[in-house]
Amino acid sequence: MKSLSQFLQSGDWKGEKHVPVIHIPQKAKAGEDIEIKVLIGEEIGHPNTLEHHISWIKVFFHPEGAKFPIEVGNYNYTAHGEGEVFNEPLTVTKMKVNKSGTVYALSYCNIHGLWENSAELVIE
Amino acid sequence: MKSLSQFLQSGDWKGEKHVPVIHIPQKAKAGEDIEIKVLIGEEIGHPNTLEHHISWIKVFFHPEGAKFPIEVGNYNYTAHGEGEVFNEPLTVTKMKVNKSGTVYALSYCNIHGLWENSAELVIE
Amino acid sequence: MKSLSQFLQSGDWKGEKHVPVIHIPQKAKAGEDIEIKVLIGEEIGHPNTLEHHISWIKVFFHPEGAKFPIEVGNYNYTAHGEGEVFNEPLTVTKMKVNKSGTVYALSYCNIHGLWENSAELVIE
Amino acid sequence: MKSLSQFLQSGDWKGEKHVPVIHIPQKAKAGEDIEIKVLIGEEIGHPNTLEHHISWIKVFFHPEGAKFPIEVGNYNYTAHGEGEVFNEPLTVTKMKVNKSGTVYALSYCNIHGLWENSAELVIE
Ligand SMILES: [Fe+3]
Ligand SMILES: [Fe+3]
Numbered sequence: 124m125k126s127l128s129q130f131l132q133s134g135d136w137k138g139e140k141h142v143p144v145i146h147i148p149q150k151a152k153a154g155e156d157i158e159i160k161v162l163i164g165e166e167i168g169h170p171n172t173l174e175h176h177i178s179w180i181k182v183f184f185h186p187e188g189a190k191f192p193i194e195v196g197n198y199n200y201t202a203h204g205e206g207e208v209f210n211e212p213l214t215v216t217k218m219k220v221n222k223s224g225t226v227y228a229l230s231y232c233n234i235h236g237l238w239e240n241s242a243e244l245v246i247e
Numbered sequence: 248m249k250s251l252s253q254f255l256q257s258g259d260w261k262g263e264k265h266v267p268v269i270h271i272p273q274k275a276k277a278g279e280d281i282e283i284k285v286l287i288g289e290e291i292g293h294p295n296t297l298e299h300h301i302s303w304i305k306v307f308f309h310p311e312g313a314k315f316p317i318e319v320g321n322y323n324y325t326a327h328g329e330g331e332v333f334n335e336p337l338t339v340t341k342m343k344v345n346k347s348g349t350v351y352a353l354s355y356c357n358i359h360g361l362w363e364n365s366a367e368l369v370i371e
Numbered sequence: 372m373k374s375l376s377q378f379l380q381s382g383d384w385k386g387e388k389h390v391p392v393i394h395i396p397q398k399a400k401a402g403e404d405i406e407i408k409v410l411i412g413e414e415i416g417h418p419n420t421l422e423h424h425i426s427w428i429k430v431f432f433h434p435e436g437a438k439f440p441i442e443v444g445n446y447n448y449t450a451h452g453e454g455e456v457f458n459e460p461l462t463v464t465k466m467k468v469n470k471s472g473t474v475y476a477l478s479y480c481n482i483h484g485l486w487e488n489s490a491e492l493v494i495e
Numbered sequence: 496m497k498s499l500s501q502f503l504q505s506g507d508w509k510g511e512k513h514v515p516v517i518h519i520p521q522k523a524k525a526g527e528d529i530e531i532k533v534l535i536g537e538e539i540g541h542p543n544t545l546e547h548h549i550s551w552i553k554v555f556f557h558p559e560g561a562k563f564p565i566e567v568g569n570y571n572y573t574a575h576g577e578g579e580v581f582n583e584p585l586t587v588t589k590m591k592v593n594k595s596g597t598v599y600a601l602s603y604c605n606i607h608g609l610w611e612n613s614a615e616l617v618i619e
């Protein structure tokens with residue numbers, strides 16, 4: 124069997140436009156709303172055309188010590204010029220957790236495949 | 248044939264917790280980023296449990312005079328207590344359009360079905 | 372408020388290529404697997420290009436006498452020529468129900484908007 | 496940065512119920528419809544309850560020699576007992592490709608995380 128893990132690309136989002144950017148607070152409280160902002164292209168914009176665009180970003184949270192990651196949300200950006208409407212690959216949402224852990228973002232460009240990033244969250 | 252339109256419920260979001268709330272500016276400029284905030288439960292919270300939760304919100308834009316609406320984005324809220332992780336049914340995103348029109352939000356509660364709302368956008 | 376119901380188009384799938392086709396048995400048994408086939412273009416093919424394609428089909432089931440429809444599944448067809456890969460807008464899946472009711476299919480063409488159809492299911 | 500690749504689990508689907516099963520023909524012709532059947536639980540069934548279920552299966556195709564995989568489709572199984580309706584984690588669909596390559600399936604159990612499998616396709 125071959126694994127998709129060979130296709131999970133990453134890098135520094137300041138230099139590579141496909142890498143999802145994750146903004147979360149460094150510290151938060153258990154059970155309180157935590158704002159998550161995920162986006163593509165904060166520093167270098169990515170095309171948004173019918174031929175070439177970001178289709179979706181998924182967010183996962185892996186609580187410290189857990190065996191499996193939990194999918195938090197899945198955000199599809201579906202307008203790439205139809206009727207001259209464009210959705211930017213950006214979602215701000217909120218989650219509640221009760222343990223420290225790691226936030227992962229996975230995104231898909233219809234031409235350049237899968238990209239990921241992660242950020243650490245400390246629950247006090 | 249029966250139509251799903253019989254199941255598209257709406258109402259005043261201040262009194263009915265399922266109605267999607269749409270926050271957009273009243274006026275914007277053609278081709279510039281427009282922030283859209285859609286959520287459920289701004290006034291009265293909705294449950295977020297494995298048994299009862301908001302699964303998704305879709306956003307459409309109907310440019311004035313167009314025949315069809317364009318799907319802008321689809322936002323799935325997928326954590327409802329797994330590993331004590333919860334995603335709130337809230338998305339802030341951005342779109343660009345070049346004509347005035349109507350923003351529609353359609354949402355789905357796994358128990359109480361389909362709900363919709365709309366808001367007018369003026370492009371200057 | 373304006374309603375999306377004005378945009379739920381339908382018709383005879385033998386003459387209108389966008390109408391989702393639903394194949395289910397006319398009768399089935401409670402709690403047993405029921406095969407559902409939903410597709411676009413059984414009689415007249417629909418384009419599948421980056422510029423013009425079917426993005427998704429959703430299936431709902433409305434049990435007789437229930438107040439709300441239940442979303443059964445959501446099927447996104449995401450390859451429209453990237454790398455010369457194309458996914459046809461067709462899904463065969465299975466569901467179990469325990470009451471007679473109506474199966475609804477809702478689909479979205481990125482140019483021609485929302486289309487729906489329904490079919491009756493009798494549970495013996 | 497941590498990578499989601501540490502969470503991409505696999506194994507023999509005859510012994511591990513989460514592994515997606517991929518049925519494709521071993522050989523096919525360029526540009527002709529190829530049937531893909533992906534499912535969870537062919538040998539050992541997986542639970543389908545509000546608390547524990549398969550949420551989705553994604554299918555990718557990686558043409559031989561290409562740098563990136565193409566997402567073919569994304570299939571969400573959204574009924575896990577609401578109104579006593581259940582969608583089985585099974586999709587049969589069709590794709591067209593014009594090169595040999597590898598089909599990947601990625602799936603998500605809301606409790607046990609991400610699972611993958613692959614199958615080789617020869618285009619004659
Ligand atoms: Fe790209
Ligand atoms: Fe509800």
Ligand SMILES: [Fe+3]
Nearest residue numbers: 389480482483
């Ligand atoms: Fe069309």
Ligand SMILES: [Fe+3]
Nearest residue numbers: 547604606607
């Ligand atoms: Fe499981």
